[in-house]
Amino acid sequence: MLKIPFVSFEKMHTEIRNELDEAYNNVLNKNYYIHGSECAEFEKNFAEYCTAKYCVGVGNGLDALTLILRAMNIRCGDEVIVPANTYIATALAVSLAGATPVLVDPDIRTFNIDVDKIEEKITDRTKAIIAVHLQGRAADMDSICAVAKKYNLKVIEDAAQAHGTRYKGKKVGTFGQAAGFSFYPGKNLGALGDGGCVVTNDEKIAETVRILSDYGSDYKYHHIFKGVNSRLDELQSAFLNVKLPYLDKWNAERQRIADCYLQHITNPAIVLPLQSDDEFEHIYHVFAIRCRQRDRLESYLKEKGIGTLKHYPVPIHLQQAYADLNIPKGSLPVAEEISHTILSIPMYYGMTDKEIDFVIQSLNDFSCE
Numbered sequence: 001m002l003k004i005p006f007v008s009f010e011k012m013h014t015e016i017r018n019e020l021d022e023a024y025n026n027v028l029n030k031n032y033y034i035h036g037s038e039c040a041e042f043e044k045n046f047a048e049y050c051t052a053k054y055c056v057g058v059g060n061g062l063d064a065l066t067l068i069l070r071a072m073n074i075r076c077g078d079e080v081i082v083p084a085n086t087y088i089a090t091a092l093a094v095s096l097a098g099a100t101p102v103l104v105d106p107d108i109r110t111f112n113i114d115v116d117k118i119e120e121k122i123t124d125r126t127k128a129i130i131a132v133h134l135q136g137r138a139a140d141m142d143s144i145c146a147v148a149k150k151y152n153l154k155v156i157e158d159a160a161q162a163h164g165t166r167y168k169g170k171k172v173g174t175f176g177q178a179a180g181f182s183f184y185p186g187k188n189l190g191a192l193g194d195g196g197c198v199v200t201n202d203e204k205i206a207e208t209v210r211i212l213s214d215y216g217s218d219y220k221y222h223h224i225f226k227g228v229n230s231r232l233d234e235l236q237s238a239f240l241n242v243k244l245p246y247l248d249k250w251n252a253e254r255q256r257i258a259d260c261y262l263q264h265i266t267n268p269a270i271v272l273p274l275q276s277d278d279e280f281e282h283i284y285h286v287f288a289i290r291c292r293q294r295d296r297l298e299s300y301l302k303e304k305g306i307g308t309l310k311h312y313p314v315p316i317h318l319q320q321a322y323a324d325l326n327i328p329k330g331s332l333p334v335a336e337e338i339s340h341t342i343l344s345i346p347m348y349y350g351m352t353d354k355e356i357d358f359v360i361q362s363l364n365d366f367s368c369e
């Protein structure tokens with residue numbers, strides 16, 4: 001039986017195995033592991049890739065967002081607008097900075113924040129909006145920035161799922177004042193462990209994030225903030241330097257697989273995601289379908305040997321960790337609807353045509369009754 005995992009790095013890493021080995025050996029030969037030339041090189045490369053002035057490597061995507069908020073002096077008593085439909089890290093970053101996340105329901109077609117619902121959540125405590133390019137689809141940055149401008153709010157991009165995504169032809173990461181990226185292995189650009197970075201055109205934010213991420217130290221043993229330890233190490237930076245030049249090719253392959261899915265999945269019980277287009281590019285970090293009979297579809301695919309995941313089965317406001325927000329069930333109906341119906345199907349560089357066809361055929365053969 002054909003077994004198709006939800007995600008596999010096998011082909012990706014086999015093709016560049018020699019380069020990864022070489023990167024590892026280089027770091028070991030240099031015997032230098034934190035804040036060396038590999039990290040500096042990656043920061044330069046990734047800033048250039050995003051057409052941003054600055055990139056600061058940090059330990060992971062959650063820290064990237066948290067440190068941006070801290071660098072903006074967002075803190076206890078402040079509110080930050082966050083999409084209700086996102087990975088919990090977006091909200092946790094706000095909480096870790098000491099502020100309160102204010103959740104806004106998504107648009108069911110894009111899964112991204114419903115821009116028309118932002119204004120009603122703005123109060124005199126609101127300081128910023130975090131725009132998430134969920135699943136790899138660009139959020140509506142013009143509209144988000146217009147609301148932010150009207151109320152004098154900062155805009156932060158959570159680009160953890162959107163390395164290389166373009167909005168109106170320009171890569172995400174510089175539409176707001178700063179953006180956080182994650183290099184968790186499963187992201188479109190993944191390290192071989194944890195990693196993240198902050199991208200910005202604002203020198204002050206870049207400098208403050210750098211200091212905060214290194215124990216609040218501006219020079220050795222001199223501490224100006226109560227910082228954290230969150231650094232992108234030399235080994236992960238070296239691997240990322242190898243992988244970055246392939247990112248566009250890997251994203252293009254994801255788009256090709258997505259086009260196959262979009263063209264050939266014809267089961268009327270399945271709602272397909274919106275296609276990537278010139279304004280709102282989609283790099284398919286996940287390819288998420290919706291189905292009324294989601295749980296049945298999930299077990300049906302499992303029996304067929306097809307791996308799936310739910311992004312995400314429980315929305316943030318219904319998580320125990322956020323019971324203190326006191327947002328009752330039913331208050332964010334679109335996020336809740338998505339959590340009940342969404343299912344992500346296999347999507348990774350290296351899927352064979354046979355595997356893609358098998359996923360399509362299996363979905364088309366699924367019967368609701």
Ligand SMILES: *Cc1c(COP(=O)(O)O)cnc(C)c1O
Pocket residue numbers: 060061062063086087089090132158160161181182183184194195196
């Ligand atoms: C992965 C992810 C993060 C957090 O990144 P980590 O590197 O796992 O800390 C933040 N936001 C979104 C939308 C993510 O998908």
